[in-house]
Amino acid sequence: MDVINISKSEQVTQSNSANDIPLIELENLEKQYLMGNVPVDALCGVNLTVNHGEFLAILGPSGSGKSTMLNLIGALDKPSKGVVKIDGVNLTTLNNSQLARIRQRIGFVFQFFNLIPRLNARESVELPLSIQGISRSERRKKAEHLLETVGLKDRIEHKPAELSGGERQRVAIARALANEPNFLLLDEPTGKIDSKTAKDLMTLISNLNKEEGVTMIMITHDERIAKYASRQIHLLDGKIVKEVSK
Amino acid sequence: MKLLDIISFGFNAIRRKKVRNSLAIMGVAIGIAAIISLSALGGGFQDMVDLQFQRGFSSDTLIITTRGIDFFLPESDFEMYINDTDAIEGLEHVQRASAQMQRACLVEIGNYSFQLNVIGIDYQKYAQLYPDTFVAANGTIPAVFDNETVVIGNGIYNPWTNGTFTGFIGDNLNVTWITRNGTFIKAKSYNATVDAILERIGAISIGGPTDSSVFIPIEQAEEFFETSVADIILVQLDTDDEEIINQVAREIELLFSEQIQVVIPSALLNAISTIIVSIELFLAAVAMISLVVAGVGIMNIMLTTILERTREIGILKSLGMQNHAVLLIFLAESLIIGFLGALTGIALGWLLAVALGEFGIGDFIAQSLSGTFVGQLVIMPVVTTTLILNSIAFALVVSTIFGLYPAWRASRLKPVDALRYE
Ligand SMILES: Nc1ncnc2c1ncn2[C@@H]1O[C@H](COP(=O)(O)OP(=O)(O)OP(=O)(O)O)[C@@H](O)[C@H]1O
């Protein structure tokens, strides 16, 4: 593992993009929120490139802009300035309907699970497939297979309230994988579960990255969790201040 | 997203909030039930009025009465006599005039006794005036005058329409009339023989025979009731031309120095229809208002739902759901509420109409309109397929109108804001 500064990392990403379009490119990304009339700078000129198959961890103190950045990558929010490109497509040029279609190719996993309480595990995983208009029988088959993959074979009919935190997060991961996404965005996936369960969950995420080649972009506070990643970036006050690659 | 999946998603959500959504459904159901029962009863009543137009009612007759139907004018004590018919028959276009006298009497037949209207009429003229209803079902209406004869309405013979008969042709019928002789109260009675039972008439009758009347010859009435004063005089013209009817009515009024009232039955029936139409319109307006209230209820519930499910909307959008699909999901929920409300309302309204019909709304209306007991009168509620389909369509339109704004708001939420919502 070696520590490199930002300018060096830019050189690396540039050399990578020469032969292959990177999965994600952030160029001078800025995001400003308005707190009443007072502008709050959440991101101040972030440049980042993520390649296919990477496992990137985003670290940084609370309020440093990690979630803001992830939401921009996930097309959930629009930047104040700068560009987000996914597979070379500039998101700022897309309309709402096109952005929705981009989101169909992204898997989200949130700290608070964000499962719909009335849906059981299978229905939760089926939901993104249903949104894409996939037939009932096909999505059922796929959902059950995915739940098996994340180790929830016996919890298929369970509602979120009937599942532990770790199990809920597995449902969320299965749901995020349902669309066969280009990449997974994970916002503190282990934030609300104990360290033993978190370790199992990280093994799952890490295996999905290594074996299935799913690109992972994960926010975490926890250095031990961040170790599963192949690359780490550290945010502070809306800027990338440190980058570490394995 | 497939339409069927949108609907089942909405249905699933509605099932989770049973109490709240049941209340919204009931709101719609009440409005629809009002519309269904009103239209069903209104339709039934209209059918009955139409029937009345078809039978038991002559468009070429006039009814002369001394009793005002105007509440605000002082009552005249002017009296008509039975033989005033001669003068009326002298008028042009008048075919015949028939005097009628009626008293409430105690009527005993077999083991039963009833308080009924005993009507003194000229059988021959009356049969000509009402050829469709003054018709014997059993026996014959006597052609020659006879003191002891009596003709009864079908309702007296068969009052409960269940096969229990009070008496038959040739049976004795006792008429008791209570009157005053100075300060004394005196009961007069006499025995008559049932010579004819009329066919069932059913509908309300204006001037004509009813199922619960007892008919005795006018000469007998004159003697028994000890008066020659006629209560009403029925006049038949040789035309049903409205202009001539009005003109003759005017001539008759002048003949009696405007001390009498001439009622034109067709005009009266039209007036009743008009009243019913306006009552129906008024009630329809009430039903509309209740549906608007139900719509506001739907809107309220949907706004609450959307607030509660803001995070869910964020999730749906993060999973790539299009704005229009979000709109459809929530619109579908309002529509499901509206649809279930319509179905419940149709069932309730139908029951209500049948119940009101069975438990005598017909009698009630008929009594208040005619001022007398007219026998059993069942309004058959008319619930047509068109009525059902219209009610469903109407409920769906209401729920669309009031569900659109909340659904639109849901669809416009920004994904991050929705996901962040606590
Ligand atoms: N909707 C918003 N309106 C106003 N300010 C916001 C909004 N969202 C975020 N911010 C501000 O932007 C900054 C960055 O927020 P962000 O949520 O990205 O931080 P974070 O790094 O994810 O923090 P944490 O680790 O606590 O989740 C913070 O100062 C926050 O207060």
Ligand SMILES: [Mg+2]
């Ligand atoms: Mg955060």
